[in-house]
Amino acid sequence: MSPLLRRLRASTWFAITVSVVCSLLVTTIVGAACAQVRVAAGTRWSADERELLRSLSLSSLEPLAADPSNRHGDDTAAARLGQALFFDARLSGNGKVSCATCHAPDKDFQDGKPLADGMGTTARRTMPVAGTAHSPWQFWDGRADSQWAQALGPLESAVEHGGTRGQYAHVIAAHYRAEYEAVFGELPSLAGVPLAAGPVADTAAHKAWMAMPAVRRDDISRVYANIGKAIAAYERRIEFAPSRFDRYVDAELAGRTHDSTSTLGNDEVAGLKLFIGKASCANCHNGALLTDNHFHNTGVPTSSVVTAPDSGRAVGARQVVNGEFNCTSRYSDAKPDDCQELRFAVTEGHELLRAYKTPSLRNVALRAPYMHAGQVASLRDVIAHYDNAAAATVGSSELKPLHLDAEERRQIEAFLRTLSAPLAAPAGYLRAPRAR
């Protein structure tokens, strides 16, 4: 072998040796770093992590502000009326559908179905009620800007309650006159108001509505808005209660010893660390309600059942700005300056396409299936969806692959299960009122 060839061979072996040694060294270093991420027992949180944990605890939730668009929102008599209306199936086209049909109090005020069933089947998953008074936007696409405006949508939807505001005014007059007038003042005369009349899809009811004088239509619409305001007065009293996660954070930050109600297991702590770190869940699921109250395209696949196109916030933003019952409407109690969210809402742009509201993760383990049309069956599948970050079928997904391993996915799921707790509400509010 020539000296030149020997030097070349020695050089090559040296390079390979260095490369292998370096790879092993780096694997050891990085492995140790990753092990840090998986720290569980005896975890010490950094100052930044502690601040983030504090922000996620229910203890950080600010007291519920008054809704300027509903001056009856904090009126107990309005809430009692609203509770009765919430459970009253007479507020439907077939006498069988109430708000509680889909928002069942024993199921976290949802129904556990991919798509809601009222008089027909809707195109969306039922959203829970608790804590929604804190949000500036209602529905998956934010097409309502208050709880009372939200409540009025399903009542006149053909596939939900399927009735009309004319019919509902008659229900109030026949069954709730005293309670209504105690809160909202005198009920207008309903003489000549057809039993089925409203700006709805049903052509006969729509024709009857348009045949009414404008002033009568306005009277009926005001009664209808007040039905929504009473229901909102009830709904805003339904709140989340502290979960094991909240007790863990509160004890951890106070330096208290954990008891059985505030202890998280190793996997749960590791999952929490991933939630606020590598997995980036807390980007959008932030604040004490674990939602940023905004809209994101996360590449959720289209529903295999719903055939109509669904553009999410792209349509919802236009609907809320032009909403008959929005914050600036004639039926709102707000001054124009009170309607800042609506005033500064983003109403167009590519980001809105198939963007849906970030749901609160409180009690998330109790309400499969997931996403806006129940497309994803289990928490495990939800985590896999965010880990894989598949491209959006329509619009652009904000997600990037997380590169979680199976253990990390399992740990995140374990953490999410620590967010469950019974709801909080005044006595008697988490069930139907006594029969009338």
Place this chain on the structure above:
Amino acid sequence: MRSYSRFLAAALVTLSATGCMFFAQPPKDLDYSRTRTSEHGVYRATIRPQGDSIPKGKLQTWTLHLETPAATTVDSAVVAVDGGMPQHGHGLPTRPRVTRALGHGDHLVEGMKFNMGGWWVVKFRVSSAAGNDSLVFNLKL
């Protein structure tokens, strides 16, 4: 030198193979100062949020102070507001606007909101008799 390059390559391969990706941090050299000179030096501007810290998830009203580098205040300006999160690829959750001039170079900016933590940029495009120019402010929430 060649060994160093191989070490770097091996490190990158190993990092990607382990799948250990750390939570994205903003670039270290970002300037978070609240007084900035515009891109082409036409304006010097100061943002004044309502408090020392900028809260997440709440609508805020800011004051934008505009002056020329010669310290002449700018009152008759048309200002467009934009922004977003460069690492996330999305814009602001609201459409903030300069709603009125307050005098002495101050402008009221309403509708500011930031819905998540991290690195945000807010951009003001300013047009006045002094010229057209843009200002970019970095924020860390």
